[in-house]
Amino acid sequence: MEAWSAPHVPTLSPAAGQVLVHDTALAELLPxxxxxxxxxxxxxxxxxxxxxxxxxxxxxxxxxxxxRVLLDAGLRVCYTQNVTxxxxxxxxxxxxxxxxxxxxxxxxxxxxxxxxxxxxxxxPRDYVGAVEAIPVVVDLIESLKLTGAIYQxxxxxxxxxxxxxxxxxxxxxxSKLTDDEAVAVFAERGGDPERPGxxxxxxxxxxxxxxxxxxxWESRLGRGRPGWxxxxxxxxxxxxxxxxxxQGGGSDLIFPHxxxxxxxxxxxxxxxxxxxxxxxxxxxxxxxxMSKSKGNLVLVSKLRGDGVDPMAIRLGLLARHYRSxxxxxxxxxTGAIGRLDSWRAAVGRGAAAPAGPVIAALRxxxxxxxxxxxxxxxxxxxxATDGDDPAxxxxxxxxIDALLGVALAG
Ligand code: 5CA
Ligand code: ZN
Numbered sequence: 001m002e003a004w005s006a007p008h009v010p011t012l013s014p015a016a017g018q019v020l021v022h023d024t025a026l027a028e029l030l031p032x033x034x035x036x037x038x039x040x041x042x043x044x045x046x047x048x049x050x051x052x053x054x055x056x057x058x059x060x061x062x063x064x065x066x067x068r069v070l071l072d073a074g075l076r077v078c079y080t081q082n083v084t085x086x087x088x089x090x091x092x093x094x095x096x097x098x099x100x101x102x103x104x105x106x107x108x109x110x111x112x113x114x115x116x117x118x119x120x121x122x123x124p125r126d127y128v129g130a131v132e133a134i135p136v137v138v139d140l141i142e143s144l145k146l147t148g149a150i151y152q153x154x155x156x157x158x159x160x161x162x163x164x165x166x167x168x169x170x171x172x173x174x175s176k177l178t179d180d181e182a183v184a185v186f187a188e189r190g191g192d193p194e195r196p197g198x199x200x201x202x203x204x205x206x207x208x209x210x211x212x213x214x215x216x217w218e219s220r221l222g223r224g225r226p227g228w229x230x231x232x233x234x235x236x237x238x239x240x241x242x243x244x245x246x247q248g249g250g251s252d253l254i255f256p257h258x259x260x261x262x263x264x265x266x267x268x269x270x271x272x273x274x275x276x277x278x279x280x281x282x283x284x285x286x287x288x289x290m291s292k293s294k295g296n297l298v299l300v301s302k303l304r305g306d307g308v309d310p311m312a313i314r315l316g317l318l319a320r321h322y323r324s325x326x327x328x329x330x331x332x333x334t335g336a337i338g339r340l341d342s343w344r345a346a347v348g349r350g351a352a353a354p355a356g357p358v359i360a361a362l363r364x365x366x367x368x369x370x371x372x373x374x375x376x377x378x379x380x381x382x383x384a385t386d387g388d389d390p391a392x393x394x395x396x397x398x399x400i401d402a403l404l405g406v407a408l409a410g
Pocket of ligand 2: 044045
């Protein structure tokens, strides 16, 4: 798939230093310090319907911040993102609204691209749809078969293919749920713990055989379509290889999705799937997680259509630490609009306090697990201070653009 186009990223004068990111598996900050100088990052992409709500936007802006901070630390970034353009929820929505599933997906992918562009999110290098990845998915399932961890469920009508998760080294290490909790969450998030004929309730579907009226593709496993987790496992391994640096997404993906991907990846390669598992918090509205199923969505495109400056939306998201769960409110937006105005006025001054120490403080905040709220406070402090350095306003505007992705010009 073709990703959206990249915004310009100013290059700042280099500054040594480590980037630390919170790892969900170990619950501690870990350095992102690939010896090759190339950081390999996979962030789970959208399932294209009801895009792009502010929860999605928050997650992609969080990982965009990481992308920018890694670039600023002198690393190259190989960034891969998928699009779940075939899966049950997409087909259900298409059916419910009488739209062809392909048209629904394409329209939403286009909308997402426009929103990401407006928010100045850097595009992935590899942007891969599940449908186009089917050959790679089938190859991965075939190679997993050799480990004995793939089986057909005992169902004469639809002997779908499953992955036996408990065979994988380290299964459960990421989410650390009890068995009962895992079964409950699995059922809530697309799993089928109750299905008869599975070896274990948590085993996950990797290839679903064709059902009447559903799209299906020829394969050595029979005509069918891929399961959800194996899609991301296959795409990540193909484009980034095993033991890549960062697996990212919202915290609702910790279990089952990232746990299953980690298990499939580890089983297939006998190496860790990823080094660091990073998760953004959930954004809610009116006391509930913002989600398509609850229908309590604030869409980026709606705000843009109402004339809200996308840079204010971005600042509104950055005002909360990426790992916290929080609620979007009108006041959050009003506050962000006010901050954007004051920053624009500050970089429009003829002179200001020197930029060097401010940029150093910005970098410190962001390199320590992406502390964007602290970074915003640093800029607020500079904007509220007078000074006589004529080069400072432009230097700060550049740093804010490069590191925070907030363009103040125009
Ligand atoms: N296609 C899969 C991942 S392979 C998927 O989860 N798609 S999604 O469209 O449901 O979500 C896309 C991304 O947005 C995921 O990283 C998800 O964790 C994140 N996300 C979804 N809802 C919220 C929310 N309310 N707040 C924060 N992030 C969210
Ligand atoms: Zn994924």
